[in-house]
Amino acid sequence: MRRDRAPLSRLQALALSGAAFLLLVVAVMALGPLLAGSGWWWLCAATAAAVLFGGAGLRAIRLPASLMPVGELAILVAVLTLFFGGTSSLLLFVPTAETFGVFGELLGGAQRTIAQQSVPAVVVPALAFALALGTGLLAVLTDVLVLSLRLPALAAAPAMVPILVPGFLIEDGAEVGTLVLTAAAFLLLLRIDVRVRRRAALAHRDDDEVRITAPRRMPVGSTVLPTVGLAVAGLLAASVLTAATPSVSSSLLLGTGGQGALFARGVSPFLDLGRDLRRPDAVPAFSYVARDGDRPYFRLLTIDRFDGEVWGPGERRIDGDNAVAEFPTPTGLGDEVARSQHPIDVTVQQLRTTWLPLPYPVSSVEGLEGSWFWDRGALTVRSADSDTSGQRYRATMLQIDPTAEQLRAAGGRIPESIQEFTELPEGVPESVRELAAELGARGGTAYDRAVAIQEYLRGSDFTYSVEAPVEEGYDGGGLDVIAEFLEQREGYCVHFASTMAVLARELGIPSRISVGYTAGTPTTKRVENVSVVQVDSQDLHAWPELYFQGIGWVPFEPTPGRGTVPDYSRPGASETAPTPERAPGTPAPTPGARPDLDPERQLSSGRTATATEDPAVWPLVTLVLLLILLLPAAARIWVRRVRIRRIRRGDRGADAAWREAMATASDLGYPAGSADALTPREAADALLEEVGGLDDAARGALHALRDSVERARYGPPGAAAPASEAALAELVAALRAGATPAARWRARLVPRSLLDTARAGRRAAARA
Numbered sequence: 001m002r003r004d005r006a007p008l009s010r011l012q013a014l015a016l017s018g019a020a021f022l023l024l025v026v027a028v029m030a031l032g033p034l035l036a037g038s039g040w041w042w043l044c045a046a047t048a049a050a051v052l053f054g055g056a057g058l059r060a061i062r063l064p065a066s067l068m069p070v071g072e073l074a075i076l077v078a079v080l081t082l083f084f085g086g087t088s089s090l091l092l093f094v095p096t097a098e099t100f101g102v103f104g105e106l107l108g109g110a111q112r113t114i115a116q117q118s119v120p121a122v123v124v125p126a127l128a129f130a131l132a133l134g135t136g137l138l139a140v141l142t143d144v145l146v147l148s149l150r151l152p153a154l155a156a157a158p159a160m161v162p163i164l165v166p167g168f169l170i171e172d173g174a175e176v177g178t179l180v181l182t183a184a185a186f187l188l189l190l191r192i193d194v195r196v197r198r199r200a201a202l203a204h205r206d207d208d209e210v211r212i213t214a215p216r217r218m219p220v221g222s223t224v225l226p227t228v229g230l231a232v233a234g235l236l237a238a239s240v241l242t243a244a245t246p247s248v249s250s251s252l253l254l255g256t257g258g259q260g261a262l263f264a265r266g267v268s269p270f271l272d273l274g275r276d277l278r279r280p281d282a283v284p285a286f287s288y289v290a291r292d293g294d295r296p297y298f299r300l301l302t303i304d305r306f307d308g309e310v311w312g313p314g315e316r317r318i319d320g321d322n323a324v325a326e327f328p329t330p331t332g333l334g335d336e337v338a339r340s341q342h343p344i345d346v347t348v349q350q351l352r353t354t355w356l357p358l359p360y361p362v363s364s365v366e367g368l369e370g371s372w373f374w375d376r377g378a379l380t381v382r383s384a385d386s387d388t389s390g391q392r393y394r395a396t397m398l399q400i401d402p403t404a405e406q407l408r409a410a411g412g413r414i415p416e417s418i419q420e421f422t423e424l425p426e427g428v429p430e431s432v433r434e435l436a437a438e439l440g441a442r443g444g445t446a447y448d449r450a451v452a453i454q455e456y457l458r459g460s461d462f463t464y465s466v467e468a469p470v471e472e473g474y475d476g477g478g479l480d481v482i483a484e485f486l487e488q489r490e491g492y493c494v495h496f497a498s499t500m501a502v503l504a505r506e507l508g509i510p511s512r513i514s515v516g517y518t519a520g521t522p523t524t525k526r527v528e529n530v531s532v533v534q535v536d537s538q539d540l541h542a543w544p545e546l547y548f549q550g551i552g553w554v555p556f557e558p559t560p561g562r563g564t565v566p567d568y569s570r571p572g573a574s575e576t577a578p579t580p581e582r583a584p585g586t587p588a589p590t591p592g593a594r595p596d597l598d599p600e601r602q603l604s605s606g607r608t609a610t611a612t613e614d615p616a617v618w619p620l621v622t623l624v625l626l627l628i629l630l631l632p633a634a635a636r637i638w639v640r641r642v643r644i645r646r647i648r649r650g651d652r653g654a655d656a657a658w659r660e661a662m663a664t665a666s667d668l669g670y671p672a673g674s675a676d677a678l679t680p681r682e683a684a685d686a687l688l689e690e691v692g693g694l695d696d697a698a699r700g701a702l703h704a705l706r707d708s709v710e711r712a713r714y715g716p717p718g719a720a721a722p723a724s725e726a727a728l729a730e731l732v733a734a735l736r737a738g739a740t741p742a743a744r745w746r747a748r749l750v751p752r753s754l755l756d757t758a759r760a761g762r763r764a765a766a767r768a
Contacts (some may be wrong), residue, residue: 008147010641012199013056013060014056016146017053017055019185020139021139022189023182023188024138024139026184027160027163030174033174033175034165035121040127043128046079047132047136047139050075050076050136051075052143106126107130107133109125109371110127112387113384113385114127124371142155145157152189152193153190159186163179277466277493284349284535285537286349286351287534289344289345289532291342297543297563298357298517300356300380300517301378302378302545304421306424306425308426308427308478309476309478320384324365326364327365327374327379331418332549332552338400338401340398341397342397343395344395345394352387354386355380356388357517358395360545363398365381366393366394367393370383400552403568406551407447421511422508422511431486432503436503439456439507440452446507446546449504450509458557458559464492464561466492469491469495472488474491477494477497479502482499482502486499492559493562494542496558496559499558501513509546509547510546512544512545513542513543513544515542518541518564519535519563521533541559541562543563640660643660657708657725657727658705658706668739668743669743670691672687674756684702691735694734697730701727705724
């Protein structure tokens with residue numbers, strides 16, 4: 001294909017830019033199955049519009065074709081600065097060195113969120129930046145192919161990028177409806193290009209050259225059928241590639257999401273703590289300051305899915321609505337259970353993971369960098385684009401104080417949402433079943449059975465050891481390992497926690513396992529006269545949590561020599577123990593005292609999130625408002641260019657030139673320009689009096705325009721001389737030079753002549 005020699009008019013170039021924009025934004029819709037919400041699409045559409053229509057503006061001012069990509073990239077950087085630069089930019093659009101540092105951090109966050117999120121992913125700011133950047137680059141490439149090189153058929157290449165991405169990540173690939181719409185948009189682009197080529201060739205043909213040209217109206221089939229064929233071929237190719245390409249993962253946005261072992265750059269969601277517990281030297285994980293003297297366990301994640309061999313976390317994706325500024329009431333917790341709130345300040349050191357170490361439960365977390373969200377089931381906190389390295393935050397712990405009497409009274413039907421935590425795979429060893437039955441016979445309630453299991457595992461027959469399971473070959477948490485552990489009676493927290501969780505499920509008690517840290521060791525360092533507590537790799541721990549209706553998930557400690565046994569789970573705990581007093585100043589829970597967020601019904605105390613609470617919305621709102629403010633200026637430019645074209649074509653050029661001269665005068669604040677009741681001669685004299693100081697050249701230009709329009713309006717047909725575009729330019733330049741800077745800016749942004757035209761139109765309609 002050769003490049004067209006015939007130049008395009010501004011209107012033709014704008015039509016092609018619009019078609020290219022439509023193709024790109026429709027193709028980007030293919031990413032919908034991978035991303036949550038729709039705000040990201042509007043962001044991509046705004047970015048594509050800025051680049052493509054900004055490129056049309058650059059062509060209108062005759063920027064050389066070789067510089068078009070540079071200009072469009074500059075527009076893209078300005079748009080990204082507006083949306084994501086924040087306070088690092090100048091005048092919202094101008095990037096600084098700090099802005100590019102922000103961009104680098106966002107790209108790093110985007111890489112992490114792609115590796116950490118499941119499908120559909122929450123579009124956090126880092127991911128939104130990557131989407132906007134990618135769309136902008138595709139827009140630049142599309143513009144070069146369609147308008148600079150005049151090869152619109154190749155625009156299918158950038159459009160195929162978002163079409164093919166879902167095929168690599170999910171089994172179904174892009175939706176069929178999106179493929180059809182993209183093919184239709186591609187067909188429209190090709191059709192517009194055919195029409196533009198023909199009109200451009202006819203408008204700029206060489207009259208001295210003899211050639212045979214197609215008629216202005218061609219048979220529809222001659223151009224539509226090849227276009228349809230090409231579009232159908234592209235559609236089929238996309239469908240085949242999408243269906244044939246195996247997806248990387250059906251549960252993660254990209255990659256496996258595995259984090260390795262603790263302190264090996266991350267946390268493994270499976271029970272692989274032995275390697276870290278066997279480290280010869282402790283590695284500092286984090287420290288905390290608890291002003292109320294609390295020494296809680298810090299939980300990273302819970303693992304509740306058990307296939308008989310391995311315990312692992314449930315496959316729950318990040319929910320962008322679950323911001324850590326406010327947590328829901330823990331599942332199953334009733335109002336009669338005592339609770340109190342205690343702040344804890346945490347400083348992370350060498351722990352680097354996407355799960356946040358927190359006590360369970362908490363009511364809020366403040367001070368985090370990045371995007372962090374709580375999980376609806378376990379209330380663990382996970383990041384979509386960051387990690388724990390270097391984080392400093394305050395967690396408000398919600399200390400729950402159930403009594404043994406309340407735990408014994410708990411019972412009744414287990415909620416359907418909790419039933420899955422009682423499930424066990426087939427093949428539970430007979431020795432495990434027999435032990436569960438024996439321990440279950442020791443108590444009449446679920447609580448008594450749970451205490452019996454804990455007491456049995458903490459008995460003198462069991463020994464804590466991180467080496468024996470490795471030496472004897474039964475390290476892990478599977479059913480066979482549990483059976484061997486019960487024979488050997490040596491192991492570490494993984495074995496005790498998984499054994500108690502399995503025995504509890506065998507007795508019909510819902511259970512899960514938490515992975516995290518014990519309370520740590522106080523140091524001599526003090527903050528505001530409060531000891532700093534250090535937590536390191538030797539404090540890594542796993543413990544079971546059991547569910548009791550009306551109280552919720554309750555931790556137990558079956559591992560001997562590790563951690564702290566909760567008071568309510570000690571053997572012989574008093575059934576009539578007094579209810580612990582709440583901390584001073586903490587009122588009894590009442591409706592409205594704290595927002596009661598029900599995780600099962602996804603309520604938030606009667607309050608629903610609004611679109612304006614999404615930080616990504618405000619840049620879009622700003623852009624829309626800016627475009628609205630610039631509409632009068634754009635309309636005035638359009639009117640001016642229409643009049644200039646009329647002068648060049650000789651289509652009542654004298655009248656067009658005079659109207660443009662008077663409109664410019666009106667915009668600059670001269671009353672003569674807006675006095676449509678004056679004749680041209682009267683208006684010219686009034687303008688000379690108002691302006692004053694016009695040089696001879698400008699006066700001559702004004703008189704020439706006046707004489708030309710008078711001959712056109714009042715003289716015989718054919719008597720008027722052609723209007724001079726040069727005279728108009730001379731007069732306009734003189735008028736602008738004589739105005740103040742404020743008047744010139746006002747003329748550009750708030751042109752009065754548009755109101756004059758509207759008023760004149762209304763008066764003409766009234767007279768008619």
